[in-house]
């Protein structure tokens with residue numbers, strides 16, 4: 001079988017086809033067929049280098065290089081903003097998706113009787129911060145869906161004039177179903193609510209233009225498809241909404257004169273960085289910055305499908321091959337597919353299949369009662385063929 005995706009026919013900055021150019025930035029490919037980006041992604045070369053440089057500098061010189069790191073962290077913010085069509089002051093650097101969701105959940109001026117609407121089956125990070133508002137009289141409506149596909153009319157029906165937030169994952173962590181953020185934002189706005197996008201399972205592959213889509217708030221840690229380290233993520237707060245969110249935590253880093261430790265004046269910074277409060281995950285954000293720059297070099301932008309196309313193509317090919325081998329394979333409408341493919345081998349426990357795959361240096365997870373394969377744009381046909389060989393051997 002040949003590596004002949006549409007993407008690999010396209011030329012990229014290094015003069016190489018995209019998959020190859022991207023692959024050359026991914027040291028993990030030396031050993032593994034790494035297909036687990038919906039769990040924890042490997043680091044790009046650039047992320048690894050940024051982290052190594054920090055470790056060396058900090059080990060040998062303490063904080064002497066701090067101003068340089070702080071400037072580089074601002075570059076991470078800029079790269080994040082560029083990637084999603086936001087302005088840098090709309091980006092807060094956070095420690096997790098949960099933190100980004102929580103800063104909105106805890107920051108809104110709720111009144112008893114207000115409600116939040118979510119599709120049922122969201123990842124817990126997009127449930128608990130809302131459930132935690134129950135003692136403030138906020139109702140959380142988890143709307144049952146008849147299938148992994150989002151039933152938009154059902155979601156719309158669950159919204160009313162007391163709905164303040166509609167919150168949803170861009171890509172379902174277990175099903176791989178990818179929603180259209182613009183459509184959800186429309187539902188939220190039609191009832192006077194805001195739209196929150198948990199983007200962790202989509203960012204790094206699919207283009208997102210927060211402004212064009214009407215996203216009000218967004219959060220995503222960098223450790224999955226963005227190929228950054230764990231504990232370093234981004235949150236987007238639409239500029240107009242900054243003063244609608246009461247900061248839940250404030251500290252030296254929240255205020256305008258943040259380096260003037262003698263002057264105590266609680267004047268919040270006029271940007272989303274006000275929510276960062278204290279010390280940042282410096283090493284994590286430096287690493288994430290390296291990966292975000294790699295994405296920008298590969299051509300990812302708020303409107304470019306340059307990574308999405310090869311991912312969708314590889315996923316479609318894999319589904320077809322797995323089906324041909326008699327596996328039970330998840331299927332979704334074409335417009336809602338992602339890099340996630342779920343499959344089951346009826347006569348084998350998914351944990352056994354995963355273990356066999358690991359023995360052949362193929363990395364996947366068990367989710368949703370099956371094996372979850374999560375393909376990124378640097379994965380080539382050989383990676384998928386390695387997986388298929390194992391499956392074929394188990395039939």
Ligand SMILES: Cc1ncc(COP(=O)(O)O)c(C=O)c1O
Nearest residue numbers: 096097098123125169173200221
């Ligand atoms: C949809 C979704 N949201 C959030 C998370 C993780 O949240 P956090 O970054 O807070 O650990 C995951 C992890 O699997 C996820 O799939």
